[in-house]
Amino acid sequence: MSIISLTIDGLDIEVQEGTTVLQAARKAGLSIPTICDHKDLSPYGACRMCVVEIEGVRGFPTSCTTPVTPGMQVTTQSEQLSTLRNCTLELMFSGHPNSCLKCPHRELCEEERPQATKAARTTRCGFCANRDECELREMALDSGLNELDLPTIYSAHKLERDDPFMDRDYNLCVLCGRCWRICEKIHGKPAINIIHRGKWARIGTAFDKSHLDSGCVFCGACVDICPTGTLTDRFARWQGKPDQSVATTCQLCPQGCSVQAQSKDGQLQAYTMPGFDKEDRLCLLGRFGAAQILSSSKRITRPLVREGDDLIPVDWDYAYQTISQGLLDANGTTVFLISETTSREERYLYARLASSVQGLLLSCTTEAGPDDPKIQELAASIEQGKVKAVVTNGFFISKEILNKTAFSLVIDCMESELLETAQAVLPAAVLCETQGSYRSADGTVKQLRQCSQAPGDARPEWQIVCSLAQSLGKEGFEFDVLDAVTRLVDNDAPPAALEKDPRENSREIVTRFRGHYVADIVPSLAAFDVPVTLANDAGDGRKKGFALLEKQEIVPNMHFLTIEAPQVARFAQPGQFAILMARETSERSPFTLVDWDKEQGTISLVIEEVGRSSRELASLRAGEHIAHVSGPLGLPMTIENTGTVFLGGGCYGIGAIYPLARAFKEAGNRVICAIEAASSYLLYRQDELAEVCDHLLVGTKDGSLGIHGGIAEIVSAISKQEQIDQCVIIGCTFMMRMVTKLTKSLNIPTQVALNPIMVDGTGMCGACRVSIDNQTQFACVDGPIFDGHSVDWDELALRRSAYRRQEVQALPQTVDLNALMHSHSGGCGCGRKND
């Protein structure tokens, strides 16, 4: 390789032969925009943003694909290049939801809503899980989108959720091709590629098979390399940009792969690949399972000791005392059942403790469970009274056998049936909640680093073992820091490697973690035919309850539902709402009544698909049933003849203002309706609204239809033309707040329909508490309609986001496992059924 000299923007640069112009420019500190280029991928030349001018070369070559040649004269900035790049960027953005970037309220909106709003399909940056990391958005903010003024072409692809771990929204895809190229680089034959042509071109699998059938092994590289929000990890999707990234080692099986642990606010989001090379790849359990294991609702969080039939939460000191007393009282051999995936230090300490109490240590392999022959042998010894006590750091023994010991201690992270018979239970910090070292199957010793906070009182096992030993009066356990232990550990044997590499075949993942079936902890793993004991109840309750007569996604994320609910329809009045539960186990969620038919006994609602509850409703099909519908709830709107009434609706509010408009019109008012949406393709029910009002106005945040802006702009325009006597605004908190601020200055009496978190809807729980003129009111029984100028908006916004973390964590649970396992195209003879 020789050195080549060239000139870029007048700078003399020397680079290795084979370098591309883009790499050379970067080396010189020059920045050229690009999306499809990635340092770990070979040149592709699809986004056409990195065009440059080269003397003697016709046209505008892409710098990412052009190798340097001696004496080359490159220009990276010129008026022509800038026009070309801006037009290209605008063309790219015309196929990507972009209204936030053209919205006049963007800065205020992002200030008030620092986190992106959850949604099913992403229709704008504000509703994008990737907002804070989006390379496309960054490029647009740098360049601006003002060259062509093109309408957005929204391709209306459905949100692809038919695989266990990813949400794929191809409406955001700009076909940079990074995903399929990294797939090809890592796996040879890519499971995905561009399919179809022209405007139908998109990323997909061969013959549009599901990812489960496409040969995809769910290494997650495509998710991690995607510059947009197209490919997302369903678990981490709405958690935001990680604030910590630590190189550590995966402890889920003996392989001990190097991983990069990504966490935010002390919670693990995912283990990702340490690099984008073949040797960096992970199995699906490591990539998508680890974070779900750590955040499982089955985690043990407090020390527990048995008193009679119950395990009682206690503090650590009491627990150690009770346990050491119990072990002494057992007065006989103690067997330690220790997982082979425990860190080297902890295994060393367990062994030291075992020998100091003349006990035995049995190392339990990854796949070991209560039916393992070694455990069967132990069971016999326990029955014969040869073994008196058991200490286990996993679910390696049955609760019945454990019950036959004189004393039993479980030191584990996850609940199991052992909690029914164990004498004491200690919560362990595991995986990247703790530190240490790990010998991987290839023999190398790798570091375990902490990146996530253990839940509750859970502690690292090395601390637990030392404290317990000291409590037992044993010496040689006085360690304050782990390093001291590490120095004592030497030549431990590497664990046996797995027979088949789970990174090559998704069906070869380990099925247990510390004896627990992983599919019991991460339900979507059931899609890989691994054993599971817990029943999956997804899809139940669709046959009983209130018949869903009609269901249609009228615009992306907005679902129009007509439900048979005669009692609700009979008493419904404008401004009221109903509470729905999709299934028996669902959350109760309130929705404004959009229409009702007393004779037919039906009600209609518009549901915006946002989180788990709305997703459950949105995924129902006409003919299925909704478990519960209660209503009508709330106080009806006071309808009087006040003169000119202005009704403003955004998002679900477009549907919600309809019955109000009709009632105000019937009461003899002049009714002006205004609706807003991010872009023209998100507006709905215009014809219906036009029929019940005198004047219908439209505003879009990207200016694609009507006024460029929203309800606020429309109000200020109308108020200059005529007097508005009353204003009613329904929509997101941000919009209602902005409009009420304006109408206050204009002196227009304004009412808003508030949307706090609500549970029972009858004034009992107090969840929907709002402050109106500093008075506490309940939105369910005192509202939902209040004077907009008296609302404490800050409090409302705060209360609405109080459960954001739980809401985000609930999202992966909306996967319909039945559908997932049957999403399969069939015909391969594997025996799995078609849907």
Add this chain to the structure above:
Amino acid sequence: MSFQTIQQQAKTEWELFDRPDRFRILVGSATCGRAAGSQEVIEKFREELANRHLLAETDIYEVGCLGLCYAEVLVEIQGKDGRRILYQSVEPRRVADLIDAQLVQGGIYEPLAMACTQSETDTSIPAFSDLEIMQSQVRIVLRNCGIIDPTNVEHYIARGGYSGLARALQMSADQVIEEIQQSGLRGRGGAGFPTGMKWSFARRTESDRKYVICNADEGDPGAFMDRSVLEGDPHAVLEGLLVAGYAIGADTGYVYCRAEYPLAIERLQQAIVQMHEKGLLGANILGSNFSFSIKIKKGAGAFVCGEETSLMQSIEGKRGMPRSKPPFPAVSGLFEKPTNINNVETLAAVSAIMEKGAAWYAGYGTEKSRGTKTFALAGKITRTGLIEVPMGISLRTIIEDIGGGVLDGKTFKAVQTGGPSGGCIPAQYIDLPVDYEHLAEVGSIMGSGGMIVIDEASCMVDMARYFLTFTENESCGKCVPCRMGTQHLLNILTDITQGKGKPEHLDTLRKIGATMKNGSLCGLGQTAANPVLTTLTHYEDEYLEHIDNLKCPAGACRSLIHFSIDAAQCTGCGACSRACPVDAISGTRKEPHAIDQQTCICCGSCRDACKFEAVLVS
């Protein structure tokens, strides 16, 4: 077997093709002939000849296409008197008359007789070469089409075939390249890159393995030059491929042919078998050190696979998508080996050049554009067909003399060359010489040879819209300017033709067009805006009429026109109302009829049906 022996055998076989003791019937049976019904005609000949007990003394051959599309099915009948007559528009019901007239009675069936094709002309009808459509043509690439039996290698050899290869094998590879360079041949796929120079690049790259590819992925709508050559004279192309392989030092050739050309593929497969039998393919061809094999790769029909880098990806089994150059195929092409890729027509010209010499070929055409070019002449023209003319011929000669002028006596408005990648050339340039340079000067391209004649009743906005529907569909989706640009261009053009255009649209069209031209990855995207940009240059008024006045001057855009009946002209014959597909026309017999504007879909059937010019468009 020496090449002399092969030629000797071929000569014997060729003589058998022209036997005075037998009747001979040639039926044009390329795909175009078949579409017009040649198979039914052949069946009928067999039946009628058998009825007359003449079948045993008659040879029927299926030959390739003579290029007279307007006159299909073409049948040439040769009696035992040696008189050969070419008949046009033959239908099965005329077959009996043809046999009786010529074979039984020894005369000519005059209603269908078109020309006589034997060397001494018959006085009653013109000689084939004197036909207006033939007069200005020079058939080099199409030298054998319609004349020989394409399934018979002996016919090809007897007419000089493979002597060019034999000559090449006597020369050094560099001499062969020099010969092609001397001929001035330029790539006939569209871009017009000098063929000899291209070969020299591939020759110069050192490698253990090299490939040559014949690009037979003809994809322009309305273009069928390559198909005709492959169906009518497959050996001409394969011989060219062999010469190219020898010249650059390749041992393997691919023919990438779209699967929609099943007959062409069949002919190629037969030809390859025959070449092996003759020792023209395999190890040590014609006793030389040159060994070569040919593989046929069927393409699935994506337009972009006609682009060389996409085509090679497709052969490799990948998704057909272009990649950036450099590296050029001559350096790193198929399977990352040096590769030379030429189009069908180029290779068919190569075999002719090697047979007759560079100077002979260079004698045709202009200084920078040597030789001949085939065109698929289509659109609003009297004689549609496949023609081959020397470079530099004027558009007027092609359209007026060869094509017989605009159909139905309408006024000539423009001609579109180069298919969806090309541009419209307006009537004022009718005397433009047709060569690479002059076409580029007026914003169009030579392209692969599509030539669509446009008359006054065609709307240029609608024309551009038509081509954009094609490219929008065929964009591979890889690069942004092409994928998104074609969609926006099409959407805007559709809006304009539907009366929803805005004045600022023209500027947007130009900007998107420029972005696509300057920013797209491959030729498809770089040229896809050409139909829009050239019509905008020459017919901006027409766009503005649509936008400002909501009028389509050509009366073609359905949303902007309406049909009415001129009561003064209407005779009440009812032909219009019978033709109307939506029953929008009513009226009493012998009274003027009327069109219900609400129901009318502006299809124009009534106007076509009216014999009294009573249907008006406004």
